[in-house]
């Protein structure tokens with residue numbers, strides 16, 4: 001797990017990016033600790049707010065020299081609405097970095113990055129790192145509509161191997177991000193696929209990547225109440241290296257997992273063979 005800091009981060013800017021808003025925060029000490037795949041938990045609504053739970057966001061960029069981090073925020077409900085009403089020059093209460101990062105490649109490798117919507121936000125830093133190490137990268141960026149894609153130009157600046165998919169066909173290939181996946185893995189000879197997006201997408205990515213002989217590393221986005229390992233709202237059934245399935249907390253034991261170890265079909269259930277299920281009354 002990362003060693004997080006809690007601080008009041010100054011809001012340096014809020015800029016529109018398609019359907020999203022990008023928040024630039026001055027967070028001294030945080031950026032140097034961030035690795036691709038980490039997330040931040042932000043208090044929303046101010047000190048008198050009834051919204052007690054922090055909201056989680058992927059860390060998109062971390063700049064240790066400027067001591068800034070940036071987040072890509074989709075307005076969803078009251079918490080994100082209040083967050084996006086933050087004043088430039090005001091502060092937000094932030095805890096970061098949180099969670100596990102993606103495994104760092106030891107040397108040059110070929111990797112494919114697959115994202116749904118703002119799920120691309122935590123992937124670019126790793127892709128740039130792999131490219132800087134002499135590796136090769138490709139992207140499949142998918143979303144429901146063109147305006148919900150994030151980072152297409154950033155990806156194209158890094159590699160010509162960028163595929164775009166939208167559910168409604170408003171940009172790129174019409175269909176899910178997994179539609180061109182098998183061909184893309186073959187085309188670039190990907191050794192690993194890194195993905196971030198809805199669980200159904202991560203499950204499908206893992207199936208295809210594994211069938212094509214590539215590793216699959218997934219950043220999951222389970223609902224998180226505390227973000228720091230205390231409340232157990234974010235648990236997932238995961239097969240350990242010893243072959244035993246256990247519930248693990250996606251906020252501290254994840255959110256980055258080897259996709260082949262996550263029991264995707266059993267998320268939201270208590271499978272009888274998971275270690276400790278009997279104690280929960282499952283027989």
Ligand SMILES: Cc1cc2nc3c(=O)[nH]c(=O)nc-3n(C[C@H](O)[C@H](O)[C@H](O)COP(=O)(O)OP(=O)(O)OC[C@H]3O[C@@H](n4cnc5c(N)ncnc54)[C@H](O)[C@@H]3O)c2cc1C
Nearest residue numbers: 053055056057058072073074076077078079080222223224
């Ligand atoms: C590890 C992680 C990374 C995330 N990264 C991003 C990101 O980069 N950009 C972004 O826009 N959103 C991201 N999310 C989703 C974001 O946390 C939710 O959209 C946000 O919490 C919704 O809050 P709300 O009050 O606006 O909505 P409401 O729906 O009113 O939220 C009510 C409650 O549900 C929880 N909740 C609702 N939706 C989600 C969700 N999808 N995941 C987890 N908890 C949820 C909230 O925390 C809150 O406690 C991430 C979630 C996780 C777990």
Ligand code: FES
Nearest residue numbers: 227229231232251
């Ligand atoms: S969100 Fe509370 S334990 Fe993970």
